[in-house]
Amino acid sequence: MSKYDLVFANPLMNAAGTLGFAPASHDAQALSGLGAFVTDPLSLGMRTPAHGPHCLPYPGGFLLHTGYPNPGLNTALRRHAARWARASQPVIVHLLVQKVEDLSWMLPRLERLEGLGGLEVGLPPEVDASAAVAFTRAAAGELPVIVRLPFEQAVQLAPAVVDAGAAAVSLSPPRGTLLVANKSGSPHLVEGRLYGPSVYPLALAAVRAITARGLPVIGAGGIYTVEQARAMLASGALAVQLDGIIWKEGLQIWNCWKSMLA
Amino acid sequence: MHAYQARIGELRLDPAGQVQARLDCPPAALPAPGQYLLAYDPQDASAALATPLFAAELLADGFWAAAPLPPAWQPGLVLALRGPLGKGFALPGDVRRLALAALGGSAARLLPLAQQALRQDLSVALFTAAALPRLPSSIEINPLGMLPEALAWADFLAVDLSVEQVESLAGVLGLQGGLPPACPGQALVSAAMPCGGSGGCGACAIPVRRGWKLACQDGPVFDLRAWW
Numbered sequence: 001m002s003k004y005d006l007v008f009a010n011p012l013m014n015a016a017g018t019l020g021f022a023p024a025s026h027d028a029q030a031l032s033g034l035g036a037f038v039t040d041p042l043s044l045g046m047r048t049p050a051h052g053p054h055c056l057p058y059p060g061g062f063l064l065h066t067g068y069p070n071p072g073l074n075t076a077l078r079r080h081a082a083r084w085a086r087a088s089q090p091v092i093v094h095l096l097v098q099k100v101e102d103l104s105w106m107l108p109r110l111e112r113l114e115g116l117g118g119l120e121v122g123l124p125p126e127v128d129a130s131a132a133v134a135f136t137r138a139a140a141g142e143l144p145v146i147v148r149l150p151f152e153q154a155v156q157l158a159p160a161v162v163d164a165g166a167a168a169v170s171l172s173p174p175r176g177t178l179l180v181a182n183k184s185g186s187p188h189l190v191e192g193r194l195y196g197p198s199v200y201p202l203a204l205a206a207v208r209a210i211t212a213r214g215l216p217v218i219g220a221g222g223i224y225t226v227e228q229a230r231a232m233l234a235s236g237a238l239a240v241q242l243d244g245i246i247w248k249e250g251l252q253i254w255n256c257w258k259s260m261l262a
Numbered sequence: 263m264h265a266y267q268a269r270i271g272e273l274r275l276d277p278a279g280q281v282q283a284r285l286d287c288p289p290a291a292l293p294a295p296g297q298y299l300l301a302y303d304p305q306d307a308s309a310a311l312a313t314p315l316f317a318a319e320l321l322a323d324g325f326w327a328a329a330p331l332p333p334a335w336q337p338g339l340v341l342a343l344r345g346p347l348g349k350g351f352a353l354p355g356d357v358r359r360l361a362l363a364a365l366g367g368s369a370a371r372l373l374p375l376a377q378q379a380l381r382q383d384l385s386v387a388l389f390t391a392a393a394l395p396r397l398p399s400s401i402e403i404n405p406l407g408m409l410p411e412a413l414a415w416a417d418f419l420a421v422d423l424s425v426e427q428v429e430s431l432a433g434v435l436g437l438q439g440g441l442p443p444a445c446p447g448q449a450l451v452s453a454a455m456p457c458g459g460s461g462g463c464g465a466c467a468i469p470v471r472r473g474w475k476l477a478c479q480d481g482p483v484f485d486l487r488a489w490w
Contacts, residue, residue, distance in 0.1 A: 020461040040462055049467035049474055055454035059312045062456065066464040069474060196310035224307060246314050247457045248302055250344050252265065 006144045006167050008035035008239050009089050010258050013227070015220050015241035016041050016094035016120060016148070017068065021076055022083040022261060023091075033254030034089050035239060036117055039080075041096035044105055046072040053190060056167075061196020061222070061244070063178050068096055073106055081113050090117025092146065095139075095205055098124055100131075103138040111142040114214050118144040118167065125150045125175060132157045136164040146218060148172050151202070155209045158217065168216040170240055171206060195244045197224050204232060210235030224248075226260045233261070266291040266343040268301070270335055271324065276391035278368055280329030285315070287324050291343055293317050295375035296350030296450045296483040300458045301327075301341045304382065306334065311456050312344070318370035320377060328370040332374070340484055347459045349483050351420055351448055353377050357384060361416035361445075363409050364390040365423040365434060371450055372422050387412060410436025417449030425468055431489065442490035449484050453477040 013014045013036040021040050023031050031037065050067030055061075070076065073095075084091040093116060095106055103121070110116065121139045123132055125149060139145045141165025144167040149157050151174040158169045173193035182188050188253040219237035223229050232240050245253060268287035276282050279443045285301075287467045293299055293316065309332070318328035335341075353360070353375075362372045369390045380398060387402040388394075389409045399405070404412070413419065413435060422462040423431065428451065435443055455478040457463040466477035470488040475481065 014462075017464070018457065018460065018462040040464070049464060050468070053454075054465035054467070055463075057310070064456070064463060064465055068465070069464045069467050088451050109426070191455075197308060224310075244310050246465070247460070248310065249342070250300070250458065251267065251460075 006146070006238070007090060010115075011233055011237075011239035011261065012254065012258055013239055013241050014038050014246060015243040016111035016122065018243050018246050021070070022080040023087050025083070025086075027251055028088065030251035031254060032088060033256070033258035036090045036092050036259075037087060038092045038120060038241065039094050040070060041068045041104070041122055042070050042073050042076050042095045043096040043098075044073055046070065046075070046103045047096075051236070053180055056180060056190060056192070058178060060198030061194055063176060063190065063192040063194055064173075065190050065192030069098070073109060077109060077113070078257065084116060085114040087115055091115050092118045092120050094120040094122055094148070096122050097135060100134050100138045101136070102170050107139065107141050108112070113202055116143055118146060120146040120148050120170060122148045122172065123150060125152075125172075127153070127157075127158050133151070133160050133164045136161050136166050140165045146170050151175070151206065154206050158210045158215050159213060168218055169210065170218040170241060171203060171220045173221065173243070174202060185189075195222070197222050200224070200228055204228075207232050207237050208235045228256050229257065230261060264290065264345070268324070268343050270337050270339045270341065271338055276318070276329060276368065276370060277328075281331055281333075282318055282329055282337060282370070283327045283331055285324045285327055285341070285343075287343060289323070289370060291346065292320060292325055293346040294350035295378060296371070296448075297346040297348050298455075298482065299343050299345035301343050303332075303335070303339060304342050312388075312440070312458060314455050314483050316371045317374045320374045325374075328352070328368065332361075338487070344458065348478065349481055351450070353379065353382075353384075353418060354446070357417045359385045359415055359417045360387070360446065361409070361412045361419045361447075362386065362388045363406065363419065363421045363434075364388070364392055364423065365406070365427050365431075366392070368392050369422065373381050373397075374418060375420055382443070384395055387416070406434065409434065413444045416445045419443060419445055421447065421449040421486075422450060422452075424452045425466075428469060428489065440490070443486060447486040449486060451477055451482055451484060453482065455482070
């Protein structure tokens with residue numbers, strides 16, 4: 001097996017930012033249906049929660065504006081590396097990067113850990129093609145790399161990123177803006193990530209556009225039924241990542257969906 | 263995490279005109295005061311998330327769920343439940359005088375704790391500006407402005423507030439100079455909890471004295487010492 005090969009126990013995994021930083025030991029039975037565990041996004045330094053409302057529902061879904069709070073890579077490693085080594089499924093560490101140089105600090109700390117099946121590098125929303133390639137090349141090392149592309153540019157950036165060495169690409173949630181009232185009642189805009197059933201048609205179209213180019217993609221976005229997951233896999237996706245449906249129906253879906261997709 | 267089914271037996275309006283639902287469910291599903299359940303309609307594919315349910319009144323074979331609730335929920339509907347989840351209120355054994363403070367538009371989520379306290383023959387005083395249902399006459403009702411004086415009387419303070427109100431809590435309690443309340447207490451903090459206790463989304467992050475905590479996992483009831 002090439003060191004760049006991604007290995008999943010089955011084609012189901014969670015999306016970054018859905019199940020925390022490590023599989024909970026008390027959930028081992030429920031999580032046994034996961035093909036891989038993707039950690040919450042980890043940045044080099046600590047990130048604090050975003051100000052303002054964090055979860056805004058709208059018809060067909062909800063917007064999250066959280067700031068991706070996390071303790072920073074070093075603290076996360078102290079707290080969770082042992083659980084990653086003990087996990088019964090491959091752990092994919094999601095890295096939240098703003099600068100290419102961040103990866104030169106993060107990679108050496110991660111590559112010597114046990115239990116990791118790969119890295120998922122989450123690119124900034126406004127990244128251009130040359131920066132996407134630079135991030136991908138900087139992430140190259142001992143672990144296979146999934147590059148999570150901004151949804152709006154995924155089809156455009158995927159070829160260059162795969163050519164630069166990514167084992168696969170995945171899709172970030174699309175971004176959107178909602179109008180809310182602040183404390184004084186005056187309206188203001190909140191920008192964030194979009195989730196929910198309404199995202200699925202866009203996500204399936206993006207997956208199909210990427211696989212049509214012969215590129216490896218992990219599908220994600222608004223998958224709420226087994227049939228929807230099956231359709232993405234049938235479109236050529238290597239695997240699918242689930243988000244809102246985990247929160248709605250709970251961890252019991254893993255073993256249920258795994259048996260239905262087998 | 264345990265899963266159950268519950269049937270909506272009845273709807274009623276609370277004093278603020280918001281809908282509450284009576285859920286008939288197994289005793290093991292009943293949330294303790296301050297805990298929550300996650301509920302969704304398995305037949306509704308359009309719903310993106312489960313709804314967190316807090317008890318407004320505990321019954322022998324179910325509970326009245328406090329607002330807000332999905333408008334589509336009607337009597338007869340069978341819901342899927344997960345939980346009970348989170349840390350609820352825990353009254354120390356030596357408490358004799360309990361002060362309850364509802365800082366938002368409803369005191370509903372504190373009423374199960376009042377029920378429990380009355381069964382234990384505690385003295386209960388409720389401080390709120392919210393409209394109230396008919397309550398036992400033994401519960402003393404006071405305006406929020408009298409809360410600072412009550413801290414000298416109470417053995418324990420239980421607060422219900424939103425995450426946006428956390429930064430103004432010291433002012434509401436009449437505390438200055440960073441001094442903590444005179445009595446111990448806990449606070450039930452309302453925050454969006456879309457990930458249902460997995461701790462994955464970070465949406466329920468509550469600012470505390472050092473950093474932040476997650477309402478879905480570390481709460482939603484927090485010791486007041488988290489802020490002092």
